[in-house]
Amino acid sequence: MWLRRQGCLRPAGCGVEELRRRRREREAALRKARREQQLISKRLLRDDAPEEGEGGCVAVILGQAEIQQFLQLAQRGTEEKERGRALVSLRRGLQHPETQQTFIWLEGSMRTLVGLLTSNQALLQLEAARCLHELSHSEQSAVAEACLPATSYLLTYLSGHSSDFISPHVTVLEALGYALSQLLQAKEAPEKIIPSVLGSTLPQHMLQLLQPGPKLNFGVAVEFAWCLHYITCSQVNNALLITHGALSTLGLLLLDLAGAVQRTEDAGLELLACPVLRCLSNLLTEAAVGAVGEQMQLRDERVVAALFILLQFFLQKQPSLLPEGLWLLNNLTANSPSFCTSLLSLDLIEPLLQLLPVSNVVSLLVLTVLCNVAEKGPAYCQHLWPGPLLCSLLGTLAFSDTEVVGQSLELLQLLFLYRPEAAQAFLQQSGLQALERHEKEAQLQDRVHALQQTALHS
Amino acid sequence: MQLPPAVHARLAGGPGAAEPLPVERSPKAGAVPFRFTARQVRFPREHEFFEDGDVQRHLYLQDVLTQVAGAPERPRVPEFTCQVAGCCQVFDALEDYEHHYHTLHRNVCSFCKRAFPSGHLLDIHILEWHDSLFQILSERQNMYQCLVEGCTEKFKTSKDRKDHLVRRHLYPADFRFDKPKKNMSPATPRATVQVSAEALGAEGEQVEGDAMEVCSEPAGERHTAGRRLSLAMGN
Numbered sequence: 001m002w003l004r005r006q007g008c009l010r011p012a013g014c015g016v017e018e019l020r021r022r023r024r025e026r027e028a029a030l031r032k033a034r035r036e037q038q039l040i041s042k043r044l045l046r047d048d049a050p051e052e053g054e055g056g057c058v059a060v061i062l063g064q065a066e067i068q069q070f071l072q073l074a075q076r077g078t079e080e081k082e083r084g085r086a087l088v089s090l091r092r093g094l095q096h097p098e099t100q101q102t103f104i105w106l107e108g109s110m111r112t113l114v115g116l117l118t119s120n121q122a123l124l125q126l127e128a129a130r131c132l133h134e135l136s137h138s139e140q141s142a143v144a145e146a147c148l149p150a151t152s153y154l155l156t157y158l159s160g161h162s163s164d165f166i167s168p169h170v171t172v173l174e175a176l177g178y179a180l181s182q183l184l185q186a187k188e189a190p191e192k193i194i195p196s197v198l199g200s201t202l203p204q205h206m207l208q209l210l211q212p213g214p215k216l217n218f219g220v221a222v223e224f225a226w227c228l229h230y231i232t233c234s235q236v237n238n239a240l241l242i243t244h245g246a247l248s249t250l251g252l253l254l255l256d257l258a259g260a261v262q263r264t265e266d267a268g269l270e271l272l273a274c275p276v277l278r279c280l281s282n283l284l285t286e287a288a289v290g291a292v293g294e295q296m297q298l299r300d301e302r303v304v305a306a307l308f309i310l311l312q313f314f315l316q317k318q319p320s321l322l323p324e325g326l327w328l329l330n331n332l333t334a335n336s337p338s339f340c341t342s343l344l345s346l347d348l349i350e351p352l353l354q355l356l357p358v359s360n361v362v363s364l365l366v367l368t369v370l371c372n373v374a375e376k377g378p379a380y381c382q383h384l385w386p387g388p389l390l391c392s393l394l395g396t397l398a399f400s401d402t403e404v405v406g407q408s409l410e411l412l413q414l415l416f417l418y419r420p421e422a423a424q425a426f427l428q429q430s431g432l433q434a435l436e437r438h439e440k441e442a443q444l445q446d447r448v449h450a451l452q453q454t455a456l457h458s
Numbered sequence: 459m460q461l462p463p464a465v466h467a468r469l470a471g472g473p474g475a476a477e478p479l480p481v482e483r484s485p486k487a488g489a490v491p492f493r494f495t496a497r498q499v500r501f502p503r504e505h506e507f508f509e510d511g512d513v514q515r516h517l518y519l520q521d522v523l524t525q526v527a528g529a530p531e532r533p534r535v536p537e538f539t540c541q542v543a544g545c546c547q548v549f550d551a552l553e554d555y556e557h558h559y560h561t562l563h564r565n566v567c568s569f570c571k572r573a574f575p576s577g578h579l580l581d582i583h584i585l586e587w588h589d590s591l592f593q594i595l596s597e598r599q600n601m602y603q604c605l606v607e608g609c610t611e612k613f614k615t616s617k618d619r620k621d622h623l624v625r626r627h628l629y630p631a632d633f634r635f636d637k638p639k640k641n642m643s644p645a646t647p648r649a650t651v652q653v654s655a656e657a658l659g660a661e662g663e664q665v666e667g668d669a670m671e672v673c674s675e676p677a678g679e680r681h682t683a684g685r686r687l688s689l690a691m692g693n
Contacts, residue, residue, distance in 0.1 A: 327507070
C-alpha cells in the first residue's frame with residue numbers, strides 16, 4: 001500500500017515547476033527541523049499535506065462518551081459498513097490531540113482497537129489500522145507508548161500471514177512498524193523504550209520481517225528497517241541484536257536489494273537500502289562481532305559486490321546516499337584483509353576512483369577506503385600501482401578541501417612506503433609541483449614536507 | 459560508474475570469503491607527522507551525517523501519510539458469494555473476499571472445524587486438542603508452549619500459559635483474535651475466528667455456546683491426523 005500510489009494526489013492545476021518548488025521548500029523545512037532536533041515532530045508530517053480526500057476534513061474533539069459510542073458501534077454493529085463508518089469518525093477525532101488523550105485514558109479502548117486490528121473483516125481492519133496511524137502521530141509520547149504493549153500480540157497474529165500478502169494484514173503491519181518507528185525516535189527512547197523493546201521478542205519478529213525471499217513485503221520491511229536503525233544507532237544493546245543474527249539477515253537483505261536493483265531501476269529501493277546500510281555499518285563496530293560464531297558474522301564477499309551495485313544505483317538516482325554506502329565500505333574493510341582483497345580481486349579500485357569528483361565528503365570516504373587497503377602492506381599496494389590510482393591522487397591534490405588533500409597525503413605515504421617505485425613515477429608526473437601548492441597550509445605542511453623528502457630520496 | 463562484469467557474476471555466485479593477501483605492516487606507516495589508522499566508525503542518531511537520508515525518509519512519509527488520510531478507492535465487482543459449502547457471505551470487493559477466505563476457511567481444524575488466524579496456531583491447537591499422546595505427556599512435563607514465536611517457554615497447564623502471555627507478552631487479559639458476538643441473530647450467520655485460551659485447550663474441555671461459530675463444511679482444511687501424531691512421537 002505504501003508504494004502503490006493510488007491515483008494522483010496532486011492538487012488540481014499544479015504544474016511540474018510548482019511541484020518542484022514545493023518539494024524544495026519541504027526539504028528545506030525538514031533540514032531546518034532536523035538541525036533543531038525537531039524532525040520527529042509529527043506536526044511536520046501533516047502541515048504541508050495538501051487538502052485531500054474527504055473534502056477538507058477537520059480534526060474534531062471527541063469526548064469520552066462519543067469515543068465509547070463509536071467503539072461500541074465498531075465492535076458490535078450489525079452492518080459492516082456502519083461499523084466501518086464509526087471507525088472513520090473515530091479516526092477524524094483522533095487527529096486532535098485532546099481526543100488522543102481521552103482515548104488512551106479510556107478503559108478498554110486500546111484493547112478494543114487491538115481486537116479490531118485482528119478482525120476477520122477487511123474493511124474494519126483497515127480502518128482500525130488508520131486509527132493506529134493517527135495515534136502514533138501524537139506529540140505526546142504517552143499516546144504512542146500506549147500502542148506498544150499490543151505490538152507483540154499483533155505480530156504473532158500477523159506473522160502467520162506474511163506469506164500471503166493479505167492487504168489488510170499488510171496495512172496493519174505497516175501501521176505497527178510506523179507507530180513503533182515514531183516511538184523509537186522519542187528523546188527518552190534510549191533510556192526507557194529501547195531497553196524494553198530489546199527485552200521482548202520484538203527484535204526476532206522484526207528480523208523475521210526483514211528476511212529476504214518471497215515472503216518479504218517491501219512497505220513492511222521499510223518501516224521495520226527504520227525501527228532497527230533507531231535502535232542500533234542508540235547503542236543500547238547491539239550485542240543482543242547480533243546474537244539474534246541481525247548481521248546475516250541484513251547482509252542477505254542487502255544482496256537481495258542489489259539483485260532487485262539489477263532487475264529494475266525502481267527509484268523506491270533506496271528507501272529500504274538506507275536504513276539497512278546504516279544498521280550494518282553500526283552493528284559492525286560492535287565488539288560482540290568477534291565473539292559470536294562464524295554464521296553470525298559478516299564475511300561473505302558477495303556483500304562487497306552488492307554494495308558496489310548499490311553505489312552505482314545511488315550515483316544515478318540518489319547521490320546523497322553515497323556517503324552512507326561508503327561508510328559501510330569503510331567499516332567492512334578497515335579491519336578485514338579478506339574484504340580488502342575482495343576489492344582488489346573484483347577490480348573495484350577503478351570504479352571507486354570514479355566517485356572521487358562527486359563531493360568532498362565522498363572523496364574523503366573513497367580515500368579512506370583506499371588507505372584501508374594500502375595500510376595492509378606491500379602485497380596490497382602491489383595491486384594499487386601500477387594503475388590509475390596515482391593519477392587520481394595527483395588530481396585530488398588539486399582540490400581545495402584541506403581534509404581531502406590531507407587524506408591524499410596519507411595515502412601517498414602508504415603507497416611510497418610499500419611501493420617505492422610509485423614515488424619515482426610520482427616525481428615524473430610533476431608530483432612535487434602538486435605538493436608545493438600546499439606548503440603553506442598549517443594542517444598539511446609537515447606531511448607535505450615529509451613526502452617531498454621521501455620522493456626526492458626514492 | 460562502470461562495474462566490471464565479475465561483480466555481477468560474483469553476486470550471483472555462492473557465499474564465501476576471499477582468501478586474504480598476506481598482511482605486512484611497517485612501523486613507519488601512519489607515523490608522525492602522518493596519522494592514518496584504519497578504524498571502523500559509528501555514528502550516533504543525531505549526527506549530521508544522517509541528515510540527507512533522514513530528510514528523504516520524511517519526504518517519503520509526508521507523501522504516504524497524505525494518502526493514508528484519504529479513503530482509497532476500492533475496486534468494486536458484481537456481488538458474489540463465498541464458494542465454500544455452507545458459507546453464505548456475500549462480497550463486492552475481491553480484497554474483502556480474499557481476507558475472509560484466508561481468515562475463516564484457510565487454517566481450519568479438520569477435527570473440530572475451528573478456524574485459526576495462522577498455520578502456526580492451528581498446529582498448536584491440533585497438538586493440544588486432538589493428539590491423544592499430548593494429554594499423557596503433559597502429565598509428566600510442561601507441554602503447553604508459548605504462542606509467541608521466539609519465546610521458548612512451556613507450561614504445565616493452559617491457564618499457566620495464558621498467565622504468561624498476559625504478564626510477559628502483554629496480551630490482553632481476555633485475548634482472542636476476534637471477539638465473538640454476544641447477540642447473534644440467526645438470520646445472518648457470522649463466522650468468528652478466535653484463539654482463546656479456552657479454544658486452545660483449557661484442561662481438555664470443549665467450549666460451548668457462543669464461543670465459536672464456524673462454517674459447517676470448510677474447504678482447505680488439513681488432513682493431518684497421521685502427521686500430527688508422528689510429530690508428537692518424533693519429539
